[in-house]
Amino acid sequence: MEDIRLAASLFFEKNPGSKNAARAEFSTLREAKPGRVAKKAFGEHLQRCHPGCSTLNLASELDADRDGYLTFEDFLVCCYLFQTRPVCRQCKAIAKLVFYTCLQCFVEGKSKGPTYDLCPKCYRDRNKSSHPHNLFVDNYALANIIRIPPKDLPIEAKIGSSVAIGLTMDKLLSGSGN
Numbered sequence: 561m562e563d564i565r566l567a568a569s570l571f572f573e574k575n576p577g578s579k580n581a582a583r584a585e586f587s588t589l590r591e592a593k594p595g596r597v598a599k600k601a602f603g604e605h606l607q608r609c610h611p612g613c614s615t616l617n618l619a620s621e622l623d624a625d626r627d628g629y630l631t632f633e634d635f636l637v638c639c640y641l642f643q644t645r646p647v648c649r650q651c652k653a654i655a656k657l658v659f660y661t662c663l664q665c666f667v668e669g670k671s672k673g674p675t676y677d678l679c680p681k682c683y684r685d686r687n688k689s690s691h692p693h694n695l696f697v698d699n700y701a702l703a704n705i706i707r708i709p710p711k712d713l714p715i716e717a718k719i720g721s722s723v724a725i726g727l728t729m730d731k732l733l734s735g736s737g738n
C-alpha cells in the first residue's frame with residue numbers, strides 16, 4: 561500500500577477539486593474520534609457508495625496504522641483507487657496494483673462500452689466461456705503494447721494494439737491542437 565499512498569497524494573496534488581470533493585464526503589461521516597472514522601462505519605459508507613463492488617476488506621487494508629480508525633489520508637487513498645482503478649468483473653474487488661484487461665474490449669470499448677478487467681486470481685481461475693474474448697494483458701503489458709507493439713503477438717492482438725495506438729495518437733494529436 562505504500563506506493564499507492566504516495567501515488568494517491570501525487571494524484572490529489574494535481575487534482576485539488578477532487579480533493580475538496582473528497583473532504584466534503586469525508587465530513588459527512590460520523591467521526592468516532594477527532595479526524596477519525598471507525599472502520600465499521602467506513603466500511604458501511606463504502607458499501608453504500610459502491611454497491612456493485614466488494615469492499616469487504618478494503619477498510620482494513622486502508623487503515624495504515626491498524627488502530628481500527630480511518631483518517632482523511634486513508635480516505636484519500638480509497639478515493640484514488642476508485643477514481644483510477646477498475647473493479648474486477650468476477651469478484652467485484654477493486655484492482656490495486658495488477659489487473660488483466662481484455663484487449664479487444666479495451667480497443668473497442670473506447671466508443672462502445674466499458675473495459676473488461678479481472679484481478680489476477682480471477683484471471684487465473686476464469687471460466688474461458690464466461691467472456692467472448694480470450695486475449696488478456698496485464699496493465700503494465702498494456703502500456704508497453706501501446707508504446708511498442710511486439711512483433712510476435714498473434715494477429716488479433718496486432719490489430720488491437722494498432723487500433724489502440726491509433727486511438728492514442730488521435731488523442732495526442734487532437735490534444736496538441738494540430
Ligand SMILES: [Zn+2]
Nearest residue numbers: 648651679682
Ligand atoms: Zn477478481
Ligand SMILES: [Zn+2]
Nearest residue numbers: 662665676693
Ligand atoms: Zn473482451
